[in-house]
Amino acid sequence: MEILQGIWAAMLAAASLAPLATFGVVLVAYLTYRQRDRADRRDQWWKRAQWAIDAALDGSDPQRRLAGLKVLVQLIGSDLATAEDADLMSALAVEIRGQEGSGRHGAAAPSPLQDRIVAAAEGLIRAAAEKAPQP
Numbered sequence: 001m002e003i004l005q006g007i008w009a010a011m012l013a014a015a016s017l018a019p020l021a022t023f024g025v026v027l028v029a030y031l032t033y034r035q036r037d038r039a040d041r042r043d044q045w046w047k048r049a050q051w052a053i054d055a056a057l058d059g060s061d062p063q064r065r066l067a068g069l070k071v072l073v074q075l076i077g078s079d080l081a082t083a084e085d086a087d088l089m090s091a092l093a094v095e096i097r098g099q100e101g102s103g104r105h106g107a108a109a110p111s112p113l114q115d116r117i118v119a120a121a122e123g124l125i126r127a128a129a130e131k132a133p134q135p
Helices: 002-056 062-076 085-103 112-132
Strands: none
Touching: 002 062, 002 085, 062 085, 062 112, 085 112
16 A cells, blocks of 8 residues: 555656646757758858858949848848858948949949949948947
8 A cells, every 4th residue: 555655756746747747848949940940041041141242242233232231231230140240241232332332343334323332332331330240
């Protein structure tokens, strides 16, 4: 009879731990979901960034170049952008600003459009500087 009472007491103790175990499983599932969601969002962010970088580097189409720079400014402001992304975007914008200033890009852009491209590149540099960690 004592053995049965011991077994019964052990079962009651185990039953009292069941809600805690359930909470642990739910917590792990939630954290896994959040990590996967962020990874998926970051992947989509990077696909957009790749398109925008390609567009910004297109020397043959100034309109596309301007659109790429404007998209990059928006993307760098996202919480998905990292400090390394900001460094990359800043370097890219400095190069584009230099190309536009010296006329080294492929097609000669009309002056007002060229000014808008330079302004967008400078906007990207500012946005990237805000994202980068301060020394």
